[in-house]
Amino acid sequence: MTVxxxxxxxxxxxxVDHMRALEAAGAKAVPVRRAAELDAVDGLVIPxxxxxxxxxxxxxxxxxxxxxxxxxxxxxxxGSCAGMIMLADEVLDGRPDxxxxxxxxxxxxxxxxxRQVDSFExxxxxxxxxxxxxxxxxxxxxxxxxVGDGVAVLGRVENGGDSGxxxxxxxxxxxxxxxxxxxFHPEVTPDARxxxxxxxxxxxTAAEPAVR
Ligand code: GLN
Numbered sequence: 548m549t550v551x552x553x554x555x556x557x558x559x560x561x562x563v564d565h566m567r568a569l570e571a572a573g574a575k576a577v578p579v580r581r582a583a584e585l586d587a588v589d590g591l592v593i594p595x596x597x598x599x600x601x602x603x604x605x606x607x608x609x610x611x612x613x614x615x616x617x618x619x620x621x622x623x624x625x626g627s628c629a630g631m632i633m634l635a636d637e638v639l640d641g642r643p644d645x646x647x648x649x650x651x652x653x654x655x656x657x658x659x660x661x662r663q664v665d666s667f668e669x670x671x672x673x674x675x676x677x678x679x680x681x682x683x684x685x686x687x688x689x690x691x692x693x694v695g696d697g698v699a700v701l702g703r704v705e706n707g708g709d710s711g712x713x714x715x716x717x718x719x720x721x722x723x724x725x726x727x728x729x730x731f732h733p734e735v736t737p738d739a740r741x742x743x744x745x746x747x748x749x750x751x752t753a754a755e756p757a758v759r
Contacts, residue, residue, distance in 0.1 A: 551589040552589050553746070554578070554588035556594060558610070559601050564734035572745070573743070573746055590745070592624070592627070593633050595627050595734075605646075623725040625742075628687075628729070631730055635647050635649070635654065636653065639657065640656055650723075651721065651728060652697070652698060655691055656690055659688065666685060669705075673741070674700075682736050683719065683731035684732045684733075685704075691719070702718075702729070703718055727748060
């Protein structure tokens with residue numbers, strides 16, 4: 548699998564930028580709107596957008612259960628922002644009817660940074676990604692408040708005035724087995740290193756991070 552086939556869930560949100568970034572990272576990218584398209588892919592990106600809308604559309608397109616099944620079988624997945632929310636097993640500040648796949652044992656708070664500021668950019672270090680810090684773009688982003696067993700924290704961000712109860716910063720990048728999730732949007736910058744990391748996960752060549 549030198550050039551893996553990676554789907555981007557294309558019901559809503561930031562699809563085209565992820566496809567471009569995946570191609571830049573050495574994969575072949577295809578949009579996924581139907582179960583037959585899902586069957587063909589080696590891995591799946593769940594893009595940013597709006598998790599409440601994505602949850603509804605997954606059900607309307609009869610895709611929720613097929614995606615959940617592939618995830619439970621171990622298909623590699625990368626969720627950014629709303630996609631991170633979709634992978635979590637607990638969502639705070641969500642709508643009561645919103646569903647998530649529950650494949651990463653973590654608690655994610657929606658629109659968490661939005662209490663201070665809706666959108667911002669900052670440079671962060673990401674475990675497993677070498678070289679210069681990564682420019683992370685946050686847009687009405689969630690943060691991770693709890694990680695369960697087997698979840699490696701790959702990145703955190705200092706959060707100015709609100710870091711009192713999180714002295715090490717807020718968790719914004721995690722990996723649990725075949726699943727990667729970021730609060731931020733690596734697809735909106737030209738730096739393809741997060742997508743390269745995910746493509747390596749799909750190939751099975753990305754080293755397992757340490758779980759602390
Ligand atoms: N606030 C959005 C949600 O709850 C996520 C925002 C984003 O994906 N940029 O789904």
